[in-house]
Amino acid sequence: MYVAVKGGEKAIDNAHSWMSEIRRGDPSVPNVSLNQITEQLTLGVDRVMSEGSLYDKDLAALAIKQSRGDLIEAIFLLRAYRTTLKRFSYSKPIDTANMLCLRRISATFKDIPGGQKLGPTFDYTHRLLDFKLLAENETPLSPTQQFENKKVPHVLSFLNQEDLMQKEKDNNLDPIDITREPISFPTSRAARLQALSRGDEGFLLGLAYSTQRGYARNHAFVGELRIGLVEIELNIPELGFDINVAEIILTECETVNQFQGSKIEPPQFTRGYGLVFGQTERKALAMALIDRALRWKELGEDYSGAPAQDEEFVISHCDNIQATGFLEHIKLPHYVDFQSELELIRKIRADAKRNVKRL
Amino acid sequence: MIEKRKSWMSLLAISDQNDLLNLWDQKKIKISYEWLRQPEIGSIMAQGKMGVTGDKFNIGEVTITRCSVKLDCGTIGHSYVQGRSKRKAEISAVCDALLQTKMFKEVNENIIIPLEKIKKDKRDKILSKAEATKVDFFTLVRGESD
Numbered sequence: 202m203y204v205a206v207k208g209g210e211k212a213i214d215n216a217h218s219w220m221s222e223i224r225r226g227d228p229s230v231p232n233v234s235l236n237q238i239t240e241q242l243t244l245g246v247d248r249v250m251s252e253g254s255l256y257d258k259d260l261a262a263l264a265i266k267q268s269r270g271d272l273i274e275a276i277f278l279l280r281a282y283r284t285t286l287k288r289f290s291y292s293k294p295i296d297t298a299n300m301l302c303l304r305r306i307s308a309t310f311k312d313i314p315g316g317q318k319l320g321p322t323f324d325y326t327h328r329l330l331d332f333k334l335l336a337e338n339e340t341p342l343s344p345t346q347q348f349e350n351k352k353v354p355h356v357l358s359f360l361n362q363e364d365l366m367q368k369e370k371d372n373n374l375d376p377i378d379i380t381r382e383p384i385s386f387p388t389s390r391a392a393r394l395q396a397l398s399r400g401d402e403g404f405l406l407g408l409a410y411s412t413q414r415g416y417a418r419n420h421a422f423v424g425e426l427r428i429g430l431v432e433i434e435l436n437i438p439e440l441g442f443d444i445n446v447a448e449i450i451l452t453e454c455e456t457v458n459q460f461q462g463s464k465i466e467p468p469q470f471t472r473g474y475g476l477v478f479g480q481t482e483r484k485a486l487a488m489a490l491i492d493r494a495l496r497w498k499e500l501g502e503d504y505s506g507a508p509a510q511d512e513e514f515v516i517s518h519c520d521n522i523q524a525t526g527f528l529e530h531i532k533l534p535h536y537v538d539f540q541s542e543l544e545l546i547r548k549i550r551a552d553a554k555r556n557v558k559r560l
Numbered sequence: 561m562i563e564k565r566k567s568w569m570s571l572l573a574i575s576d577q578n579d580l581l582n583l584w585d586q587k588k589i590k591i592s593y594e595w596l597r598q599p600e601i602g603s604i605m606a607q608g609k610m611g612v613t614g615d616k617f618n619i620g621e622v623t624i625t626r627c628s629v630k631l632d633c634g635t636i637g638h639s640y641v642q643g644r645s646k647r648k649a650e651i652s653a654v655c656d657a658l659l660q661t662k663m664f665k666e667v668n669e670n671i672i673i674p675l676e677k678i679k680k681d682k683r684d685k686i687l688s689k690a691e692a693t694k695v696d697f698f699t700l701v702r703g704e705s706d
Contacts, residue, residue: 250620251620254620254621255603255620255621255622255623256606256620256621256622256623257622257623257643257644259643259644260623260644283603283621286601286602286603286621286623287600287601287602287603288602288603288604288605288621289602289603289604289624289626289640290604290605291604291605291607291618292604292605292606292607292622293607294607294608294609294616295606295607295608295609295619296609297608297609297612298612301683301686301687302690303686303689303690304690304693305690311697311698311699316694316695317694317695317697318690318691318693318694318695319693319694319695320690320693321689343689343692344689344692345685345688345689345691345692346688346691346692346694347688347691348684348687348688348690348691350683350684350687355612357612358612368613369609369610369611369612369613369614369615370613370614370615371609371613371614371615371616372615373615374615374616375616376607376615376616376617376618378605378618379618380605380618380621390610390615390617391610391615391616391617391618392617394608394610394617395617395618395619398619398620399620429686430683430686432570432574433604433606433622435604435624435640437569437638437640439628439638440565440638442562442566443566444566444569444570444573444640445570445573445574446570446573446574446604446622446624446640446641446642447573447574447604447606447622447624447642448574448642449606449622451608451619453612455611455612472611474610474611474612476608476619477619478619478620
């Protein structure tokens with residue numbers, strides 16, 4: 202039973218005022234600017250945009266500042282803002298073959314047309330604290346090299362040519378939009394991918410790891426991981442033609458997994474797919490592994506009861522805003538609910554005592 | 561004409577608002593216009609394709625500002641630009657209108673060509689840095705070789 206509580210306004214105001222003071226920290230230390238956050242805490246900004254499901258660097262930076270660096274709180278702020286925006290329309294599907302790649306690697310093929318480019322990565326670093334960063338005025342400059350500006354083909358498209366890779370067909374279906382319609386189970390792959398793309402990185406990481414440890418057999422190779430700039434095309438109804446309206450960074454991951462084949466299909470490789478806002482490769486990789494694990498039914502594989510195969514479990518729990526909303530609400534006053542529990546347990550104990558006496 | 565208009569509208573849409581505002585303020589183009597639609601902040605839902613070539617799905621939204629203006633000569637300009645800057649949307653719509661008039665040369669030379677250069681420089685920088693991280697892996701045979 203929900204019963205409203207009244208009062209506490211003054212305490213709440215003072216608590217928020219103290220929170221603001223603490224957020225500012227020591228006034229003798231310069232205030233952090235939004236530019237500093239967007240320029241120097243880029244990956245935090247990217248995570249907030251992807252899970253906040255709204256690509257806007259300035260707003261994500263503001264949310265990070267306002268939430269004192271609590272990224273889930275920042276994601277919450279961005280999601281709340283998102284709901285106030287008028288939705289103009291849906292973009293044309295982004296063609297990631299036109300991506301201007303900052304990074305593009307394959308763990309399955311050594312030599313790929315267009316080459317493997319490591320990009321700005323933490324891979325191959327020694328994970329040692331870099332005390333040089335304590336000296337604040339470093340402005341490192343990295344080398345450049347002559348390049349050819351050519352379209353970079355997807356690595357797995359080469360496997361398509363031999364029919365070794367399952368083709369992903371475009372049936373021209375309009376996907377459901379989980380921000381408009383509630384998800385009902387069983388759901389579509391489109392709904393799952395949308396939920397995963399905005400899902401919690403930690404939750405996805407844990408689940409993807411579980412598939413690697415044997416909970417749902419799907420040994421994955423990273424066919425390709427690419428990060429880069431893409432332009433988003435939109436049809437402008439006033440004009441009757443398409444223009445590019447935005448340029449964003451996306452991370453895309455395609456995994457290659459084995460497929461035993463079925464009565465009607467010969468053995469073939471299949472794909473797990475991850476596509477996420479920003480430079481978010483841990484998340485995109487985890488998304489691809491989970492996408493593949495959730496495709497068991499479509500591919501006629503066994504259900505082994507693994508959490509990562511259970512779409513209702515995965516999709517209902519991957520949203521950190523739903524999760525934290527429900528989890529954290531139990532901190533708020535539940536006096537009346539608890540009062541009834543208290544009365545109940547007193548009554549049961551009294552009855553039990555009486556019964557003991559009777560014996 | 562449509563191809564050209566698509567290209568300048570796209571360029572204005574993704575330009576950095578500070579770059580556009582600086583170029584516009586430097587040029588001091590005096591022009592009067594009325595609103596057909598005041599700047600309005602909203603979003604579009606970006607879509608991707610499953611497994612690169614498959615069916616569409618929704619990735620997430622992107623903030624967009626749009627507006628429409630009408631010059632005194634009757635020419636109409638529209639803008640749909642990335643972000644939440646109403647000023648960027650306004651200047652973009654005015655530029656779109658002017659580029660359809662006798663002012664084409666002036667606006668093209670002072671706004672569009674400089675923005676194209678900024679875009680190209682940014683892209684070339686990314687490509688040249690990425691090229692410098694191109695790696696040649698070679699494999700070694702594991703274990704006993706004979």
